[in-house]
Structures are given as C-alpha cells and as structure tokens.
Amino acid sequence: MTQVTLSGLTKIFDEKSPPAVDQLDLEIESGKLTALLGPSGCGKTTTMKMIAGLLRPTSGDISFDGDSILSIPPEDRGAVMVFQNYLLFPYMTIAENIGFGLKMRKVDRKEIRTRVTDMLDLVQLPGFEDRKPRQLSGGQQQRIALARALIVQPNVLLLDEPLSNLDAHLRDEMRELIRRIQTEMGITTVFVTHDQEEAVVLADRIALLFDGRLQQFDVPDAFFESPQSVEIAKFFGGTNFIPGHYEGGEITTSIGRFRAPRSAVDGGDAVLSIRPEAVTLGAAGGNSVMGRIRSHVYVGRYARFRVTLGDIEVEAVTDPGQVKMFNDGDEVPVTFDSNKIWVIGPAAAHE
C-alpha cells in the first residue's frame, strides 16, 4: 500500500516546444486504481515513466508515502511498469519471463518455480511455463506481462494502455482481470488510457490531462455531472453548450432563462451545459422553450434528435419510440431538467 504524490512534476524534452508534462500535482491514493486519461501526446506515458524511474523529470518531485524517490534507481523503486506492447523477452520461456523479477531479487530457484505456477493460475494460463513468447496470442502475452509485473509484489503497478492492443471481447475479460487482481492484492495502480469509457469503467479516480496539464482529478461520474470546463465536458461526450449570464441560480441565454442550481461558478458570464440525455422533447413545463426539429437518427437503443432553438442547435437523446411522435420540422417544447443543467465558467476564461 503506497501513496504516490506528484508535486510540480515537469518534463521538458525540447526547449523549443512546450513541456510534455507541465507542473503536475497529483495525489494518487494508496490501494486505488487511478487512470491517467487524455488524448495521445498529452504526457500520460511520460508521467508514468517518470514514476517508474525510467525518465528523469526536468523539475518537480515524486514521493512514495511522503519520501522522495527521485534518487532511487528504477530497479529499487518497487514501481513496476507494464508497457503497451507487452515486451516479453523473446529469448526466454514464459516461466523465465515471469520469474525475471524474482531472479533479479536473488530469490531461490525452487521458490521462483512455485510462484511462477501460482501466477500462471492467477492470470488463467496454467501450464504455459515452457512456451516461448512468440507462440502466444496478443491477449495471452498481455496476461503474461501482467503476471511478470505482479510476481514481484510491487508497491505501485503502472499499466500503459493495458487494453488498447486487444480485441473488443478480450478487452472486457482483461478489464475484469485487472480489476479483480487489483482489488485482491490492493496494489496502488495507475493506468494510462486515451479512452474515456475505459477510464470510467475501470478507475476509482481519473486524472484528465490535456497538453501535459492536469485538467481535473475526480471520481468518474464527476466528469459527466460537473466537468470544470467546456473542453472537459466535450471530451466526455457533452454536446450542448449555450453561452449566457449566470446570477442567483438562474442563467439567462439568448433563448431564454433557465433555473440552474448546480454551478461551477458564482456568477457572471457562463456557459449552460446539458448532456443530450437530459434534454426532453414534447412535455412543456418549467425550463422549457419552443424548438424546431431539424433532423433525427434512429439508433435502436435510443434516438438522437437535433433541435433548433432560435439561433442555437441542441442535441437530444431520447427513448427510441419518440421517432414515431415527431417529424422533422415539427415545433416542439424542449425541456432542460434543471437538476441536470451544469453551469461552467466561460470557455475563454479557461485558456
């Protein structure tokens, strides 16, 4: 159980370009599964390599349980990284691969053998000891790579895009395996991903990074219910943003005034955001305005409408049955559920 603290962590590869990681402060909770999420090139893997000791930070500090570990070489940190492309050593058998870390720790051969067998059971590949890495499928290699990291009982487990090279059905199995092992062993785990769905499903907490800077560090549902900026909301699939003025729990926009008790700002210029699922069509009431249906798509599990409200267009995701009730061009009342409206600071203020 190890708490990892990053403070002011910065990595500059090239003086001429912006930092790959910029003044990153992060408290990674002990025994929890934390996701580093962001588009490719946002500095996630760089951050992970710095925690593992494989890259030297330009400035800032990393500490495990309060003690700085910057001067400790990677082999003594107890932070084991599993690379995206598995990197099983091609000249060794599966047993030698998994036992590698123990051999480096001078554990005796008999004990290595029993622990390798236990690990193969844990990742559900019993009897694979004598195979060579190239005889294994991608999913199997991934499990072996995981076993090879877990066998040394690391303080911190670092997984770089653990699911990205797998097919969809293998991804679910692997996700469950990671979750199960992580819960059982209680290892502080950090994983890197560019897929927000993967982060939401797997992580206890998500650190969202854009361009090497931390945007928001929160539990998964917070990114849907209370994103701190328009960009964050967009990254998590938000589509409806209406600029306006916020005051006293109400936001005034070009299409009307809406009650909005939940807000990231106290007042002033702001943006009304509402997820398409929280926009309802047809029923008039509070927080309603009239709109005109511009187009619709029937997806099966749901239907997606595009509705024009004055000079603004919003998206609504509704029950699929609603495609029969409305035609394109119909005038309909559009309701924003006031508890689902989230008021964000103006987009310009963020940059």
Next chain:
Amino acid sequence: MADTRIEPTAAGAGGVAPEDKERRFSWRITGRWVGITGLLAFLVAPIVPLFIWSISFRWFYPAILPTEYSARAWTEVITPHNDVLGVAWNTALIALVVTALSILLGVPAGRALGLYEFRGKRLVEWMILAPIIVPGLAVVLGIHVLFIRAGLSNSIPGVILVHLVPTLPYMTLVMSGVFANYDTDFELQARSLGASRWATQRLITLPAIFPGVVVGALFAFIISWSQYVLTLLIGGGQVQTLPLLLFGFVRSDPAIAGALSVVFILPAVIVLLLSSRYLSGDNAAVGGIGNI
C-alpha cells in the same frame, strides 16, 4: 498476432497457425542451404588447387593432376627454422586483439548511430565510412609519419592500431544496423522489473545484439587476418604475419606458397562455417535485418 482467442490449454503453437510456422521453417532450411553452398563454392573450392600445389613435385601442362607428389612443402612449413607456426600464431593474436577492440569500440558507436539523433551525426557517419572510401595506402602513409613520431611503427601495438582503421567501420556499420531495429524499451522493462544496469546489458541487450556482434567480429577478424599493405608499412618488416610470409613465397616457391595458403585460408573458413547460422535464416544480422 492474427489469432487472439484465449485458449488456456491451446495445443501446439498457440497464436501461430500451423501452416504459417511450417512455411517459415522451410524458408529457414532453404536459406541455410543456400548459405552453406555459397560458402563452399566461394571459399572451400579455391583451396583445392592450392592444396594440390602444396603436395606436387612436378605439375606441368597438359596434366590435370601433378605427375609426381612430394611432402617437401609441408615439411618446410612445419620445420621450426621457418617459424611458420610462430608467424601464424602472431597473425592470429593480432587479429584477435583487433577483433576485441573493434567490438569494444564498435558496439557503443553503433548503438549511438543506430538509436540516437545528435548534432553532427551525419559528419560522424562520414568519418566512420571514410576509411572504406579513401584508399588505404593514402591513409597509411600519413599515419606512418605519426606512428614513427609516437614510436608505434615497427611494433605489434602499432600494427593493431592501424588494423582498426579498416575494421572499425564494418563493426560500427553492422551494429548501427542492428540497433536501428532494436527496441530500447526492453531494457527499460528489465530495469523496471528490478534488473541492474549491468544485468540488463548481460541478460537483455547482449542476447538481442549477439548475432550482429558475431558478424561484425567476423569481418574484423578476417580483415585483420588478411591485411597486407597496412602490416607491411606500419610493421616495417619487423612484424611478420602470414600474408607477408605468403607473398614472399609466391614467386620463389609455388609449392610452399600453396601450403601456406591452405594454412592462411583455413581459420577464416572454419570461423565462417561456425558462424554461418548468423549469416542466414532467422538470425541473419547483416544489414540489420535481425528481428530485434
């Protein structure tokens, strides 16, 4: 990997389809045979007439084989007063030291050129290639003056140093090809799993680059072993090697020259045959087509 279905008890090849594996297997066999046949044709066949020369006493046109045989040439080669074996040992010693130094210098240089971008990299590449492009005689005349001043001429260390001029480019080029296809993340992975710097070099890097080192070392050994001009000029006749000895006999006594040639060629052929598996098939390292 084409087949990613998880089968904990999958029989045989796991992810690799059987016919795929067979095809690769037969390619390896074919490659090895082409390699071995080539080696025999170009390296072993020329020794045959030399060997016949060495045991002939009379051999004139139009006879296909000598009319009279004699062991005289071989007796001359073996008798101590000609010191052929001593010279052969000397030549081997020089070639081995040259090879060792080439590995020591060429592997790190090849790594730097194959893996990293740095200022002046093109220039360094040209400098390394220069000894292959510029005629050796021109280079060695300049070096000779320097070596006389440094007291290195007419000595074995001097000969070893000058042999590095043609061997290092080959070693460096082969290694830079190997490293261009090498993923340093393997080293990082080993470090992360608890391996020290030294253990990583020994257990991860060395096995991956080994075929390349063998090929480069082979070049270095053979270039040094068969060096004539550089040894003659820098050794100044004081350092005797087989090529110098051989040259002396070519005009005066073809039978002894034949016997010496056999002695001269054999080590190279043996080394080549022993390492032929690194020149063909899966482990081919020349030109950096090795797998990692």
